Amino acid sequence: MLTNLEHVGIAVRDLAASNELFAKLLNSPPYKAEAVEAEGVTTSFFRVNESKIELLEATRPDSPIAKFIEKKGEGIHHLAFEVDDIRAEMQRLSGEGFTLLSDEPKRGADNKWVCFLHPKGTNGVLVELCQEIQEGIN
Numbered sequence: 487m488l489t490n491l492e493h494v495g496i497a498v499r500d501l502a503a504s505n506e507l508f509a510k511l512l513n514s515p516p517y518k519a520e521a522v523e524a525e526g527v528t529t530s531f532f533r534v535n536e537s538k539i540e541l542l543e544a545t546r547p548d549s550p551i552a553k554f555i556e557k558k559g560e561g562i563h564h565l566a567f568e569v570d571d572i573r574a575e576m577q578r579l580s581g582e583g584f585t586l587l588s589d590e591p592k593r594g595a596d597n598k599w600v601c602f603l604h605p606k607g608t609n610g611v612l613v614e615l616c617q618e619i620q621e622g623i624n
């Protein structure tokens with residue numbers, strides 16, 4: 487089950503500058519900065535009540551974020567929905583005809599299992615499913 491809009495991911499060219507900008511906008515500093523080496527990104531997270539904003543900066547030219555910015559410029563990169571059982575949702579959505587970008591959940595930023603849906607099947611919006619990692623349980 488999708489339980490809420492967990493965060494909105496925004497692709498930025500200069501994370502340090504965007505951290506300052508969003509800290510002003512949201513009137514609160516980022517609570518976390520984290521690199522996801524496998525994806526070639528550095529991220530930072532801001533809380534907005536129950537939701538979050540994730541800023542993503544590429545760390546190398548072949549990073550998906552570098553390619554996104556090259557094609558579309560900075561801006562909204564993905565919507566992330568929290569799910570209570572990521573494998574069950576992956577199976578449900580695949581059965582509904584959506585294309586998953588991985589067969590297995592991957593370790594993402596902010597202590598989450600994540601899986602993305604191909605934007606071709608979702609009106610051009612990259613959708614992330616995420617579930618909090620609870621060691622020893624899932």
Ligand code: CO
Binds near residue numbers: 493540564566614
């Ligand atoms: Co995300």
